[in-house]
Amino acid sequence: MKSGRSFPVITVAACIIMLILSSLVCAAPSKKLTLWTGYPEMEPFFKAAAKWYNELHPDVTIEVASFPLREVERKYAVSLPTRTGPDIAECHLYIAQMHIENGSIPPNDKKLDSFLKSGVYNPLMVSESTWRGKTYGLPILFSLDSMLWNVAMFHEAGFKAGPKDWDEMISMARKLTRYDSAGRVIRSGLDLRLFGAGSGVAAKWWYFLKSAGGSLFEEVREGKYKAGYDNEAGFDTTKLYVDGVHKYKFTSHEIKHDVEAFANEVSAMFVREAWVVGYMRKNAPKVKFDVSPMPAYKKTNALYFWTNLYVTSSSKYPDIARDFLMFVANGPKLKELENIMYNEVGWMPPRNDVLKRHPDIYEKIPQYKYFSIVPDNYELYPYPRLSVTDEAFTKLAERLVKIYQDKKFVDNPDALRTAIHEAANETNEVLKEAGLYAK
Numbered sequence: 001m002k003s004g005r006s007f008p009v010i011t012v013a014a015c016i017i018m019l020i021l022s023s024l025v026c027a028a029p030s031k032k033l034t035l036w037t038g039y040p041e042m043e044p045f046f047k048a049a050a051k052w053y054n055e056l057h058p059d060v061t062i063e064v065a066s067f068p069l070r071e072v073e074r075k076y077a078v079s080l081p082t083r084t085g086p087d088i089a090e091c092h093l094y095i096a097q098m099h100i101e102n103g104s105i106p107p108n109d110k111k112l113d114s115f116l117k118s119g120v121y122n123p124l125m126v127s128e129s130t131w132r133g134k135t136y137g138l139p140i141l142f143s144l145d146s147m148l149w150n151v152a153m154f155h156e157a158g159f160k161a162g163p164k165d166w167d168e169m170i171s172m173a174r175k176l177t178r179y180d181s182a183g184r185v186i187r188s189g190l191d192l193r194l195f196g197a198g199s200g201v202a203a204k205w206w207y208f209l210k211s212a213g214g215s216l217f218e219e220v221r222e223g224k225y226k227a228g229y230d231n232e233a234g235f236d237t238t239k240l241y242v243d244g245v246h247k248y249k250f251t252s253h254e255i256k257h258d259v260e261a262f263a264n265e266v267s268a269m270f271v272r273e274a275w276v277v278g279y280m281r282k283n284a285p286k287v288k289f290d291v292s293p294m295p296a297y298k299k300t301n302a303l304y305f306w307t308n309l310y311v312t313s314s315s316k317y318p319d320i321a322r323d324f325l326m327f328v329a330n331g332p333k334l335k336e337l338e339n340i341m342y343n344e345v346g347w348m349p350p351r352n353d354v355l356k357r358h359p360d361i362y363e364k365i366p367q368y369k370y371f372s373i374v375p376d377n378y379e380l381y382p383y384p385r386l387s388v389t390d391e392a393f394t395k396l397a398e399r400l401v402k403i404y405q406d407k408k409f410v411d412n413p414d415a416l417r418t419a420i421h422e423a424a425n426e427t428n429e430v431l432k433e434a435g436l437y438a439k
């Protein structure tokens with residue numbers, strides 16, 4: 001009798017356990033993908049995209065991880081060639097190029113290729129995302145490089161707009177600088193990147209180099225290059241920095257720099273991208289600032305900055321990863337994602353039809369205008385896409401940091417030209433090692 005009564009109890013218990021296990025299996029997503037970014041401010045954007053994608057595809061979870069820019073670049077260098085990287089990677093084209101060449105980032109499929117070429121992106125984005133007849137990735141954010149300036153400081157000094165050229169920039173920087181009783185800079189008139197890890201120091205110098213008519217690499221013939229700054233452009237650009245620190249003293253190694261300085265009002269102006277708008281809205285909402293185009297010199301130009309999202313060869317689910325790229329670029333939540341970009345992140349949405357969906361954005365946030373609208377007389381240029389770009393920038397940065405610290409280069413053109421020549425020789429050695437050099 002006991003066994004007869006216990007049978008249904010055991011059966012019921014077994015059924016309950018099976019139902020619980022079944023519900024757990026059904027509730028747990030069966031496919032997990034990872035996305036890495038080097039821009040922590042993009043986390044709200046990517047996490048929202050992942051959440052909305054999961055709502056459409058409950059069996060898919062996309063985990064977003066952000067790292068400091070130089071750290072994620074190192075992580076890509078180690079993980080992507082060994083197929084242990086993320087399913088989806090966000091990065092600069094010149095970082096992606098080395099991984100494209102070694103097969104760590106595969107070309108776009110027909111759907112991604114067709115959308116990239118559909119006309120919704122600037123032609124420069126399309127051409128620079130193409131290598132040997134195949135396209136790679138889709139643009140995810142963009143910005144022109146422009147001059148940000150503190151409205152109150154400018155008005156106090158009698159200035160109503162940002163500098164149009166280098167002469168105005170230097171003159172205004174000198175007038176805007178403030179010193180303590182010992183003559184030390186306590187507010188920079190023009191903040192320049194003087195130190196820091198990785199390639200950033202050289203990249204910021206390169207923005208001014210392009211205005212001076214130079215380049216990191218000069219193409220000698222198809223596919224062959226040499227350093228493009230062992231010339232007057234390289235001299236003038238480096239002299240701008242040396243004089244700014246040691247002669248005109250409109251900036252200093254001893255004070256805060258970059259966006260932190262601007263937010264704390266210890267710099268009057270500096271060159272950067274649109275993400276600063278998002279940073280200022282969040283961290284310094286009372287600071288009034290405006291934006292103007294990059295000051296001209298020998299050339300009137302500006303960096304057209306963007307990053308791509310790439311499906312990597314590490315992915316176990318490349319079809320899902322590609323579908324997620326299309327979801328972000330042209331999915332049902334496109335406008336909502338663009339709202340996050342504008343209102344929380346600060347980077348600009350990359351599509352050239354974005355104003356159709358956000359016609360009043362420049363009225364709401366006027367600082368965005370000169371990060372996205374190209375003045376008629378401005379020439380746009382992208383980052384150099386060679387696989388050795390980051391290495392060349394990094395080695396050049398190490399030399400520039402030392403030059404900026406040394407007073408001996410003030411009014412010493414021979415010494416400065418020699419230092420630039422030696423740096424260019426090192427850039428040429430980087431090109432030689434990669435088989436990309438020609439005299």
